[in-house]
Amino acid sequence: MQLAIIGTGYVGLVTGTCFAETGNNVVCIDIDQRKIESLKQGKTPIYEPGLDVLLERNIKERRLQFTTSITEGIADARVIFLALPTPPGKDGSADLQYVLQVADDLSKIITKYTVIVNKSTVPVGTAEKVAAVLAQRLDRSLYDVVSNPEFLREGVAVDDFLKPDRVVIGSSSEKARKVMDELYQPFVRQGNPIYFMDERSSEMTKYAANSYLAMRISFMNEMANLCEKAGANVDWVRIGMGADSRIGKRFLFPGIGYGGSCFPKDVKALAHTAMEMDYDYKLVNVVMHVNDLQKKILGGKVRNYFGSDLSGLTFAVWGLSFKPETDDIRDAPALDLIEELTGAGAKLRVFDPEGMNNVRQLMGDKVHYAEDQYDALEGASALIIVTEWSEFRNPDFDRIASILVHPAIFDGRNVYSMEKMQTLGFYYESIGRKVVH
Ligand code: NAD
Numbered sequence: 001m002q003l004a005i006i007g008t009g010y011v012g013l014v015t016g017t018c019f020a021e022t023g024n025n026v027v028c029i030d031i032d033q034r035k036i037e038s039l040k041q042g043k044t045p046i047y048e049p050g051l052d053v054l055l056e057r058n059i060k061e062r063r064l065q066f067t068t069s070i071t072e073g074i075a076d077a078r079v080i081f082l083a084l085p086t087p088p089g090k091d092g093s094a095d096l097q098y099v100l101q102v103a104d105d106l107s108k109i110i111t112k113y114t115v116i117v118n119k120s121t122v123p124v125g126t127a128e129k130v131a132a133v134l135a136q137r138l139d140r141s142l143y144d145v146v147s148n149p150e151f152l153r154e155g156v157a158v159d160d161f162l163k164p165d166r167v168v169i170g171s172s173s174e175k176a177r178k179v180m181d182e183l184y185q186p187f188v189r190q191g192n193p194i195y196f197m198d199e200r201s202s203e204m205t206k207y208a209a210n211s212y213l214a215m216r217i218s219f220m221n222e223m224a225n226l227c228e229k230a231g232a233n234v235d236w237v238r239i240g241m242g243a244d245s246r247i248g249k250r251f252l253f254p255g256i257g258y259g260g261s262c263f264p265k266d267v268k269a270l271a272h273t274a275m276e277m278d279y280d281y282k283l284v285n286v287v288m289h290v291n292d293l294q295k296k297i298l299g300g301k302v303r304n305y306f307g308s309d310l311s312g313l314t315f316a317v318w319g320l321s322f323k324p325e326t327d328d329i330r331d332a333p334a335l336d337l338i339e340e341l342t343g344a345g346a347k348l349r350v351f352d353p354e355g356m357n358n359v360r361q362l363m364g365d366k367v368h369y370a371e372d373q374y375d376a377l378e379g380a381s382a383l384i385i386v387t388e389w390s391e392f393r394n395p396d397f398d399r400i401a402s403i404l405v406h407p408a409i410f411d412g413r414n415v416y417s418m419e420k421m422q423t424l425g426f427y428y429e430s431i432g433r434k435v436v437h
Protein backbone atom coordinates (compact mmCIF):
# COMPACT_ATOMS: atom_id res chain seq x y z
CA MET A 1 0.00 0.00 0.00
CA GLN A 2 1.19 3.54 -0.68
CA LEU A 3 1.45 5.50 2.59
CA ALA A 4 2.49 8.96 3.69
CA ILE A 5 3.57 9.90 7.20
CA ILE A 6 3.47 13.57 8.11
CA GLY A 7 5.84 14.33 10.98
CA THR A 8 9.01 12.27 11.04
CA GLY A 9 9.93 12.32 14.73
CA TYR A 10 10.12 9.45 17.23
CA VAL A 11 6.67 8.14 16.27
CA GLY A 12 6.55 9.07 12.58
CA LEU A 13 9.94 7.64 11.72
CA VAL A 14 9.34 4.36 13.54
CA THR A 15 5.84 4.07 12.03
CA GLY A 16 7.07 4.79 8.52
CA THR A 17 10.03 2.45 8.75
CA CYS A 18 8.01 -0.42 10.20
CA PHE A 19 5.26 -0.08 7.59
CA ALA A 20 7.95 -0.13 4.89
CA GLU A 21 9.39 -3.24 6.52
CA THR A 22 6.09 -5.05 5.87
CA GLY A 23 6.23 -4.21 2.17
CA ASN A 24 4.38 -0.92 1.93
CA ASN A 25 5.72 2.06 0.00
CA VAL A 26 6.15 4.88 2.45
CA VAL A 27 7.00 8.55 2.10
CA CYS A 28 7.93 10.32 5.34
CA ILE A 29 7.36 14.06 5.32
CA ASP A 30 8.76 16.67 7.71
CA ILE A 31 9.23 20.44 7.70
CA ASP A 32 12.66 20.03 9.31
CA GLN A 33 14.99 20.18 6.29
CA ARG A 34 18.06 18.99 8.25
CA LYS A 35 16.20 15.92 9.50
CA ILE A 36 15.05 14.99 5.99
CA GLU A 37 18.51 15.53 4.49
CA SER A 38 20.10 13.30 7.12
CA LEU A 39 17.43 10.61 6.59
CA LYS A 40 17.92 10.68 2.84
CA GLN A 41 21.51 9.69 3.55
CA GLY A 42 20.29 6.84 5.73
CA LYS A 43 21.23 8.53 9.01
CA THR A 44 18.66 8.50 11.77
CA PRO A 45 18.39 11.80 13.67
CA ILE A 46 17.24 9.99 16.83
CA TYR A 47 18.68 7.16 18.89
CA GLU A 48 16.32 4.20 18.85
CA PRO A 49 17.73 0.66 19.10
CA GLY A 50 17.29 -1.43 15.95
CA LEU A 51 15.94 1.43 13.85
CA ASP A 52 19.09 2.05 11.80
CA VAL A 53 19.16 -1.47 10.36
CA LEU A 54 15.52 -1.32 9.22
CA LEU A 55 15.99 2.19 7.90
CA GLU A 56 18.98 1.21 5.78
CA ARG A 57 17.28 -1.89 4.38
CA ASN A 58 14.05 -0.14 3.42
CA ILE A 59 15.78 2.88 1.88
CA LYS A 60 17.90 0.48 -0.19
CA GLU A 61 14.80 -1.40 -1.31
CA ARG A 62 13.26 1.97 -2.25
CA ARG A 63 10.24 1.34 -0.05
CA LEU A 64 11.07 4.29 2.19
CA GLN A 65 11.51 7.84 0.98
CA PHE A 66 11.77 11.26 2.56
CA THR A 67 10.67 14.70 1.51
CA THR A 68 9.86 18.14 2.86
CA SER A 69 7.11 18.61 0.29
CA ILE A 70 3.68 17.58 1.53
CA THR A 71 2.22 17.80 -2.01
CA GLU A 72 4.87 15.49 -3.40
CA GLY A 73 4.78 13.20 -0.37
CA ILE A 74 1.05 12.48 -0.35
CA ALA A 75 0.61 12.37 -4.16
CA ASP A 76 -0.19 8.63 -4.40
CA ALA A 77 -1.00 7.90 -0.77
CA ARG A 78 -4.03 5.80 0.09
CA VAL A 79 -3.44 6.39 3.80
CA ILE A 80 -1.89 9.47 5.41
CA PHE A 81 -0.69 9.25 9.02
CA LEU A 82 -0.36 12.39 11.13
CA ALA A 83 2.48 11.91 13.63
CA LEU A 84 2.73 15.56 14.55
CA PRO A 85 3.60 17.18 17.87
CA THR A 86 0.77 17.91 20.30
CA PRO A 87 2.68 19.82 22.98
CA PRO A 88 0.98 21.21 26.06
CA GLY A 89 -0.45 24.68 25.62
CA LYS A 90 -0.15 27.28 28.41
CA ASP A 91 -3.36 26.00 30.02
CA GLY A 92 -2.22 22.35 29.91
CA SER A 93 -4.46 21.39 26.99
CA ALA A 94 -2.94 19.58 24.01
CA ASP A 95 -2.01 22.17 21.39
CA LEU A 96 -3.66 21.07 18.13
CA GLN A 97 -2.24 23.79 15.88
CA TYR A 98 0.11 21.42 13.99
CA VAL A 99 -2.57 18.79 13.42
CA LEU A 100 -5.24 21.26 12.30
CA GLN A 101 -2.82 23.23 10.11
CA VAL A 102 -1.79 20.06 8.28
CA ALA A 103 -5.46 19.08 7.93
CA ASP A 104 -6.03 22.46 6.30
CA ASP A 105 -3.03 21.92 3.99
CA LEU A 106 -4.38 18.49 3.05
CA SER A 107 -7.81 19.89 2.25
CA LYS A 108 -6.14 21.87 -0.55
CA ILE A 109 -4.29 18.99 -2.17
CA ILE A 110 -6.27 15.77 -1.74
CA THR A 111 -7.91 14.72 -5.02
CA LYS A 112 -8.93 11.09 -4.43
CA TYR A 113 -10.27 8.99 -1.55
CA THR A 114 -7.73 8.97 1.31
CA VAL A 115 -7.80 7.65 4.85
CA ILE A 116 -6.36 10.26 7.21
CA VAL A 117 -5.10 8.70 10.40
CA ASN A 118 -4.36 10.56 13.59
CA LYS A 119 -1.41 8.88 15.27
CA SER A 120 -0.58 11.88 17.41
CA THR A 121 -1.94 11.77 20.94
CA VAL A 122 -4.98 14.02 20.71
CA PRO A 123 -7.91 14.86 22.97
CA VAL A 124 -11.38 13.46 22.58
CA GLY A 125 -13.16 15.11 19.67
CA THR A 126 -10.07 15.76 17.54
CA ALA A 127 -11.08 13.35 14.75
CA GLU A 128 -14.25 15.41 14.41
CA LYS A 129 -12.23 18.64 14.35
CA VAL A 130 -9.92 17.29 11.64
CA ALA A 131 -12.94 16.13 9.62
CA ALA A 132 -14.52 19.57 9.97
CA VAL A 133 -11.37 21.25 8.60
CA LEU A 134 -11.28 18.85 5.64
CA ALA A 135 -14.98 19.36 5.00
CA GLN A 136 -14.38 23.05 4.33
CA ARG A 137 -12.91 22.24 0.91
CA LEU A 138 -13.34 18.52 0.23
CA ASP A 139 -16.30 16.44 -0.81
CA ARG A 140 -17.21 13.98 1.97
CA SER A 141 -16.55 11.04 -0.37
CA LEU A 142 -12.86 11.94 -0.58
CA TYR A 143 -11.76 11.19 2.98
CA ASP A 144 -12.29 9.31 6.21
CA VAL A 145 -10.63 10.35 9.45
CA VAL A 146 -9.41 7.59 11.75
CA SER A 147 -8.01 7.69 15.28
CA ASN A 148 -5.13 5.26 15.74
CA PRO A 149 -3.23 6.14 18.93
CA GLU A 150 0.32 4.90 19.22
CA PHE A 151 1.46 2.94 22.28
CA LEU A 152 5.14 2.40 21.43
CA ARG A 153 7.74 3.06 24.11
CA GLU A 154 10.92 4.92 23.23
CA GLY A 155 13.90 2.64 23.67
CA VAL A 156 11.96 -0.41 22.43
CA ALA A 157 9.88 1.42 19.85
CA VAL A 158 10.69 -0.83 16.89
CA ASP A 159 9.78 -3.99 18.78
CA ASP A 160 6.65 -2.40 20.19
CA PHE A 161 5.54 -1.33 16.74
CA LEU A 162 6.28 -4.64 15.06
CA LYS A 163 4.66 -6.66 17.85
CA PRO A 164 2.05 -4.46 19.53
CA ASP A 165 0.06 -5.75 22.53
CA ARG A 166 -2.96 -4.38 20.68
CA VAL A 167 -3.84 -1.99 17.92
CA VAL A 168 -6.60 0.51 18.59
CA ILE A 169 -8.56 1.88 15.66
CA GLY A 170 -11.30 4.45 16.11
CA SER A 171 -13.45 4.79 13.04
CA SER A 172 -17.09 4.86 12.10
CA SER A 173 -16.36 4.13 8.42
CA GLU A 174 -16.46 0.50 7.31
CA LYS A 175 -14.32 1.38 4.28
CA ALA A 176 -11.57 2.95 6.43
CA ARG A 177 -11.69 0.07 8.93
CA LYS A 178 -10.99 -2.39 6.12
CA VAL A 179 -7.97 -0.42 4.95
CA MET A 180 -6.60 -0.19 8.49
CA ASP A 181 -7.19 -3.89 9.09
CA GLU A 182 -5.25 -4.80 5.94
CA LEU A 183 -2.39 -2.52 6.96
CA TYR A 184 -2.05 -3.88 10.52
CA GLN A 185 -2.64 -7.61 9.90
CA PRO A 186 1.10 -8.37 9.45
CA PHE A 187 1.78 -6.99 12.96
CA VAL A 188 -0.77 -9.15 14.82
CA ARG A 189 0.00 -12.55 13.34
CA GLN A 190 0.69 -13.94 16.82
CA GLY A 191 -2.93 -13.29 17.67
CA ASN A 192 -2.81 -9.96 19.41
CA PRO A 193 -6.03 -8.02 18.83
CA ILE A 194 -6.98 -5.09 16.65
CA TYR A 195 -9.77 -3.31 18.50
CA PHE A 196 -12.17 -1.35 16.34
CA MET A 197 -14.14 1.26 18.22
CA ASP A 198 -15.57 4.73 17.82
CA GLU A 199 -13.20 7.68 17.42
CA ARG A 200 -13.84 9.22 20.84
CA SER A 201 -13.24 5.99 22.75
CA SER A 202 -10.04 5.43 20.79
CA GLU A 203 -8.76 8.92 21.55
CA MET A 204 -9.62 8.49 25.23
CA THR A 205 -7.94 5.06 25.41
CA LYS A 206 -4.51 6.61 24.85
CA TYR A 207 -4.93 9.15 27.65
CA ALA A 208 -6.42 6.53 29.95
CA ALA A 209 -3.47 4.18 29.39
CA ASN A 210 -0.78 6.80 29.92
CA SER A 211 -2.47 8.41 32.90
CA TYR A 212 -3.03 5.02 34.54
CA LEU A 213 0.65 4.14 34.12
CA ALA A 214 1.66 7.55 35.49
CA MET A 215 -0.66 6.89 38.44
CA ARG A 216 1.10 3.59 39.18
CA ILE A 217 4.41 5.43 39.23
CA SER A 218 3.13 8.18 41.50
CA PHE A 219 1.55 5.58 43.78
CA MET A 220 4.83 3.71 44.12
CA ASN A 221 6.80 6.91 44.60
CA GLU A 222 4.62 7.85 47.54
CA MET A 223 4.83 4.27 48.83
CA ALA A 224 8.63 4.57 48.64
CA ASN A 225 8.58 7.80 50.63
CA LEU A 226 6.44 6.13 53.27
CA CYS A 227 8.71 3.06 53.34
CA GLU A 228 11.65 5.34 54.18
CA LYS A 229 9.80 6.67 57.19
CA ALA A 230 8.52 3.24 58.22
CA GLY A 231 11.89 1.50 57.93
CA ALA A 232 10.56 -0.80 55.18
CA ASN A 233 12.25 -1.60 51.87
CA VAL A 234 10.13 -0.53 48.90
CA ASP A 235 11.83 -3.09 46.65
CA TRP A 236 10.48 -5.93 48.77
CA VAL A 237 7.09 -4.27 48.93
CA ARG A 238 7.12 -3.91 45.12
CA ILE A 239 8.01 -7.55 44.60
CA GLY A 240 5.47 -8.72 47.17
CA MET A 241 2.59 -6.76 45.70
CA GLY A 242 3.56 -7.22 42.02
CA ALA A 243 3.39 -11.01 42.33
CA ASP A 244 -0.37 -10.65 42.65
CA SER A 245 -1.69 -11.26 39.15
CA ARG A 246 -4.37 -8.62 39.71
CA ILE A 247 -1.57 -6.07 40.08
CA GLY A 248 1.26 -7.34 37.86
CA LYS A 249 4.99 -6.78 38.11
CA ARG A 250 5.50 -4.01 35.60
CA PHE A 251 5.53 -0.30 36.13
CA LEU A 252 5.95 -0.47 39.87
CA PHE A 253 9.51 0.83 40.13
CA PRO A 254 9.84 3.89 42.34
CA GLY A 255 12.21 6.65 41.32
CA ILE A 256 12.47 10.39 40.94
CA GLY A 257 9.30 11.02 38.99
CA TYR A 258 8.08 10.23 35.50
CA GLY A 259 9.28 12.35 32.60
CA GLY A 260 9.58 12.19 28.84
CA SER A 261 7.54 13.68 26.06
CA CYS A 262 4.35 11.75 26.84
CA PHE A 263 3.35 11.13 30.46
CA PRO A 264 3.68 14.70 31.77
CA LYS A 265 1.86 16.25 28.83
CA ASP A 266 -0.77 13.53 28.49
CA VAL A 267 -1.73 13.52 32.17
CA LYS A 268 -1.97 17.31 32.03
CA ALA A 269 -4.08 17.18 28.89
CA LEU A 270 -6.47 14.62 30.41
CA ALA A 271 -6.92 16.83 33.46
CA HIS A 272 -7.68 19.69 31.10
CA THR A 273 -10.16 17.67 29.07
CA ALA A 274 -11.93 16.72 32.29
CA MET A 275 -12.03 20.35 33.39
CA GLU A 276 -13.49 21.43 30.05
CA MET A 277 -16.21 18.86 30.52
CA ASP A 278 -16.89 20.18 33.97
CA TYR A 279 -15.58 17.05 35.64
CA ASP A 280 -13.13 17.31 38.51
CA TYR A 281 -10.82 14.33 37.87
CA LYS A 282 -9.23 14.38 41.33
CA LEU A 283 -6.95 11.39 40.95
CA VAL A 284 -5.28 12.71 37.81
CA ASN A 285 -4.56 16.05 39.49
CA VAL A 286 -2.98 14.30 42.46
CA VAL A 287 -0.81 12.16 40.15
CA MET A 288 0.71 15.35 38.71
CA HIS A 289 1.19 16.94 42.12
CA VAL A 290 2.95 13.87 43.51
CA ASN A 291 5.20 13.77 40.47
CA ASP A 292 6.23 17.41 40.86
CA LEU A 293 7.21 16.72 44.47
CA GLN A 294 9.04 13.49 43.59
CA LYS A 295 11.29 15.25 41.09
CA LYS A 296 12.73 17.18 44.06
CA ILE A 297 13.42 14.11 46.20
CA LEU A 298 16.95 13.30 45.03
CA GLY A 299 18.20 16.89 45.10
CA GLY A 300 16.66 17.14 48.58
CA LYS A 301 18.64 14.12 49.76
CA VAL A 302 21.88 15.60 48.44
CA ARG A 303 21.20 18.93 50.12
CA ASN A 304 20.18 17.28 53.36
CA TYR A 305 23.56 15.59 53.45
CA PHE A 306 25.85 18.34 52.14
CA GLY A 307 23.85 21.40 53.30
CA SER A 308 21.55 23.68 51.33
CA ASP A 309 24.43 25.79 50.01
CA LEU A 310 26.44 23.60 47.64
CA SER A 311 28.95 26.27 46.51
CA GLY A 312 32.43 24.87 46.08
CA LEU A 313 31.14 21.32 45.67
CA THR A 314 31.17 19.23 42.52
CA PHE A 315 28.85 16.28 41.80
CA ALA A 316 28.90 13.58 39.16
CA VAL A 317 25.57 12.87 37.45
CA TRP A 318 25.09 9.58 35.60
CA GLY A 319 22.13 9.61 33.25
CA LEU A 320 20.27 12.49 31.63
CA SER A 321 17.71 10.95 29.28
CA PHE A 322 14.27 10.42 30.82
CA LYS A 323 14.83 6.67 30.69
CA PRO A 324 17.53 4.30 29.37
CA GLU A 325 17.97 3.45 25.68
CA THR A 326 16.82 6.80 24.38
CA ASP A 327 18.39 10.20 23.73
CA ASP A 328 15.08 11.89 24.57
CA ILE A 329 15.45 14.43 27.37
CA ARG A 330 12.06 16.10 27.05
CA ASP A 331 10.74 16.74 30.57
CA ALA A 332 13.48 14.49 31.98
CA PRO A 333 13.82 14.61 35.80
CA ALA A 334 17.56 15.19 35.24
CA LEU A 335 16.79 18.70 33.99
CA ASP A 336 15.02 19.63 37.23
CA LEU A 337 17.87 18.16 39.26
CA ILE A 338 20.46 20.14 37.28
CA GLU A 339 18.52 23.37 37.85
CA GLU A 340 18.14 22.64 41.56
CA LEU A 341 21.76 21.71 42.28
CA THR A 342 23.40 24.37 40.10
CA GLY A 343 20.94 26.86 41.62
CA ALA A 344 22.33 25.89 45.04
CA GLY A 345 25.86 26.62 43.80
CA ALA A 346 27.03 23.10 42.85
CA LYS A 347 29.18 22.30 39.85
CA LEU A 348 28.02 19.25 37.90
CA ARG A 349 29.95 16.83 35.72
CA VAL A 350 27.36 14.88 33.73
CA PHE A 351 27.49 11.78 31.59
CA ASP A 352 24.84 10.00 29.51
CA PRO A 353 25.47 7.46 26.73
CA GLU A 354 23.06 9.15 24.28
CA GLY A 355 21.46 12.23 25.81
CA MET A 356 24.46 14.60 26.08
CA ASN A 357 23.96 16.45 22.78
CA ASN A 358 20.34 17.24 23.55
CA VAL A 359 21.23 18.55 27.02
CA ARG A 360 24.09 20.59 25.56
CA GLN A 361 21.67 22.21 23.12
CA LEU A 362 19.25 23.03 25.91
CA MET A 363 21.58 24.00 28.76
CA GLY A 364 24.86 24.99 27.11
CA ASP A 365 27.74 25.21 29.56
CA LYS A 366 25.62 25.15 32.71
CA VAL A 367 27.23 21.75 33.38
CA HIS A 368 30.45 20.01 32.35
CA TYR A 369 29.98 17.18 29.81
CA ALA A 370 32.24 14.31 30.82
CA GLU A 371 34.10 12.04 28.39
CA ASP A 372 32.78 8.91 30.03
CA GLN A 373 31.15 7.76 33.26
CA TYR A 374 34.43 7.71 35.20
CA ASP A 375 35.58 11.10 33.92
CA ALA A 376 32.35 12.49 35.43
CA LEU A 377 33.62 11.48 38.88
CA GLU A 378 36.77 13.66 38.84
CA GLY A 379 36.74 16.00 41.84
CA ALA A 380 33.16 15.03 42.72
CA SER A 381 31.93 14.83 46.30
CA ALA A 382 29.31 12.25 45.34
CA LEU A 383 27.87 10.30 42.46
CA ILE A 384 24.20 10.91 41.64
CA ILE A 385 22.39 8.33 39.53
CA VAL A 386 19.46 9.65 37.55
CA THR A 387 18.88 7.17 34.69
CA GLU A 388 19.37 3.42 34.98
CA TRP A 389 21.38 2.76 31.77
CA SER A 390 22.66 -0.82 31.88
CA GLU A 391 26.28 0.28 31.79
CA PHE A 392 25.76 1.91 35.19
CA ARG A 393 24.55 -1.33 36.76
CA ASN A 394 27.84 -3.06 37.29
CA PRO A 395 30.60 -0.45 37.24
CA ASP A 396 34.11 -0.69 38.69
CA PHE A 397 33.25 0.32 42.27
CA ASP A 398 36.90 0.42 43.41
CA ARG A 399 37.58 2.90 40.65
CA ILE A 400 34.54 4.97 41.67
CA ALA A 401 35.68 5.01 45.31
CA SER A 402 39.22 5.97 44.35
CA ILE A 403 38.16 8.92 42.17
CA LEU A 404 35.37 10.38 44.32
CA VAL A 405 36.44 12.92 46.93
CA HIS A 406 33.85 11.37 49.21
CA PRO A 407 32.60 7.78 48.70
CA ALA A 408 28.92 8.68 48.49
CA ILE A 409 26.26 7.60 46.01
CA PHE A 410 22.76 9.06 45.71
CA ASP A 411 20.78 6.62 43.60
CA GLY A 412 17.47 7.81 42.16
CA ARG A 413 16.72 4.43 40.53
CA ASN A 414 17.69 1.82 43.14
CA VAL A 415 20.28 0.38 40.80
CA TYR A 416 22.56 -1.12 43.49
CA SER A 417 22.00 -3.57 46.28
CA MET A 418 22.23 -2.11 49.76
CA GLU A 419 24.32 -5.05 50.98
CA LYS A 420 26.88 -4.48 48.25
CA MET A 421 27.12 -0.78 49.06
CA GLN A 422 27.56 -1.65 52.74
CA THR A 423 30.36 -4.10 51.97
CA LEU A 424 32.10 -1.66 49.67
CA GLY A 425 31.94 1.08 52.30
CA PHE A 426 29.91 3.65 50.39
CA TYR A 427 27.55 6.13 51.96
CA TYR A 428 24.47 5.20 49.92
CA GLU A 429 21.03 6.74 49.69
CA SER A 430 18.35 5.42 47.38
CA ILE A 431 14.57 5.65 47.03
CA GLY A 432 12.31 4.00 49.60
CA ARG A 433 15.12 2.11 51.31
CA LYS A 434 17.26 2.65 54.40
CA VAL A 435 20.36 4.80 54.19
CA VAL A 436 23.56 2.74 54.08
CA HIS A 437 26.59 4.17 55.86
P1 NAD B 1 8.56 14.61 17.60
O1 NAD B 1 8.67 16.01 18.07
O2 NAD B 1 9.70 13.68 17.77
O3 NAD B 1 8.18 14.59 16.05
C1 NAD B 1 7.26 15.44 15.44
C2 NAD B 1 7.78 15.84 14.07
O4 NAD B 1 6.79 16.59 13.38
C3 NAD B 1 9.03 16.70 14.12
O5 NAD B 1 10.05 16.09 13.35
C4 NAD B 1 8.57 18.03 13.48
O6 NAD B 1 9.60 18.66 12.74
C5 NAD B 1 7.45 17.56 12.60
N1 NAD B 1 6.51 18.58 12.17
C6 NAD B 1 6.01 19.63 12.88
N2 NAD B 1 5.14 20.33 12.11
C7 NAD B 1 5.11 19.72 10.90
C8 NAD B 1 4.41 19.98 9.68
N3 NAD B 1 3.57 20.99 9.57
N4 NAD B 1 4.62 19.16 8.63
C9 NAD B 1 5.48 18.11 8.75
N5 NAD B 1 6.16 17.82 9.86
C10 NAD B 1 5.98 18.62 10.93
O7 NAD B 1 7.26 14.03 18.33
P2 NAD B 1 6.95 12.49 18.65
O8 NAD B 1 7.60 12.10 19.93
O9 NAD B 1 7.16 11.67 17.45
O10 NAD B 1 5.39 12.60 18.96
C11 NAD B 1 4.42 12.80 17.93
C12 NAD B 1 3.03 12.52 18.51
O11 NAD B 1 2.96 11.14 18.91
C13 NAD B 1 2.69 13.32 19.75
O12 NAD B 1 1.33 13.60 19.76
C14 NAD B 1 3.02 12.37 20.88
O13 NAD B 1 2.29 12.62 22.04
C15 NAD B 1 2.61 11.04 20.29
N6 NAD B 1 3.29 9.87 20.86
C16 NAD B 1 4.62 9.92 21.15
C17 NAD B 1 5.25 8.79 21.65
C18 NAD B 1 6.72 8.82 22.00
O14 NAD B 1 7.16 7.91 22.69
N7 NAD B 1 7.48 9.78 21.55
C19 NAD B 1 4.52 7.61 21.88
C20 NAD B 1 3.18 7.60 21.54
C21 NAD B 1 2.57 8.73 21.04
